[in-house]
Amino acid sequence: MSVSSQSRIVSRLRAAGCVFAEDEARLLIDAASTQADLAAMVEQRVVGLPLEQVLGWAEFCGLRIAVEPGVFVPRRRTEFLVHQAAALAGRGAVILDLCCGTGAVATALGAIVTGAELHAADLEPAAVACARRNLTAAGGQVYEGDLYAPLPAELHGRVDVLAVNAPYVPTDAIGLMPPEARLHEPQVALDGGTDGLDIQRRVAAAATRWLAPGGHLLIETSERQAPLTAEAFTRNGLTARVASSAELDATVVIGAVETR
Template identity: 55%
Template sequence: MAPSHPDRSALVARLRAAGCVYAEEEAELLIGAADTGQALADLVDRRVAGRPLEHLLGWAEFCGLRVAVDPGVFVPRGRTALLVSAAAAVAGPAPAVLDLCCGSGAAALVLHGRLDPRWLAAADIDPAAVACARRNLAPLGVPVYQGDLFGAVPSEWRGRLDLVVANAPYVPSGALALLPAEARLYEVPVALDGGVDGLAVLRRVAAGAAEWLTPGGHLAVEVSAAQAEALCGVLAAAGLVPTVVHDEELDATAVTARRPG
């Protein structure tokens, strides 16, 4: 039960002063998550100190679903809805799908409902992310593997995947210090750091996808608009045929790339 008669106006004012853009909505969520006045005060203190709201609530809303998110695990962003939609648009019937760099498993969770996959799995290198994704995906019977990119996936699927979705890190190393404190301080660097130009991990994803996709299969990744042209060059060099998708409202860019054949 939520604490009785919390001073909503004071709570909203405190959250807004701390820089929370959606202070009213956050206040209601925090009130709903607390069963005592002291619990609410503790949640608000941690939020004002910079803790991600999703880590405090234990879940994030993504594409209309509530996805469990553990402390330290990458929080699925609203803009990644474009990546999921772009991936679903190029998936054929009953595809074999891999959610690479899966984080909480949010993309796999949504794609399970949108597609009718004959096989769906997720993978991540971060143990905390794998544990969180397993909690989200176990009820669906979706396996989650731990390891470095395609090295985590059973070798029997090499050359047989119809769709690989990868929300890989793409923030240039030099720009990490410019990220909001919520990400910079409370999400693991391996989920954010894309190397000098932000494309270091995506280069490896592209190279692996060329080997793991079936002919006619697709890779779908998220990237910044400024990086899209360079990434298309990387994908083309790997033997893939890229297409850029952009959504102004979400301020999001995704790239799909088909393996010819």
């Protein structure tokens, strides 16, 4: 491609508000197989489709995670959830990724934890299909349904690490999100209810039925919401601590089954 053609693409992306227009242009050019494909991809990005949905993948924990249109795009901050979970997962750990979206968390943990047994679940059919693309190679199982409802009974009391990136944006704040998120990702993957914690509370309420002795529940949340997330843990029989990363602007509440 000529320098002038690439410059035109950069200009279009910049005019559309893409902060890293030069980087995005290079990624789109590399991904396109024909000039027609490139033109279509640039147009999708200009009208606001998330870059990862246009490319068909997102970089996450050093991996390329398949991303389909209409599926929640994994955020870099969620890598902190993965690192915290990996530190608690021994060889052969049974790992469950709830509200899995693309299955990025389970996929990344499978690449880190030797011999991990991977399970994931999501309510959205498109997310489930996408997660299966990502997890099949690692031998993972993906289930479609509401939280724990679709899980097989044999997982009861066997989960060593339950990692959750449930929606935690308060309903009234959805309209303040960037357009590429609120218009192109499913609302069910964003909306956490009045205070953003509806799904987190439901996860915590049933976690001990699924966790193995010594198992852990980890939920991504915000710094502001973390005390209420931790309260939901303790109310349901889990000890709770808060971990955070200033670099990634990430907060995770970590719970363990209380021992008596």
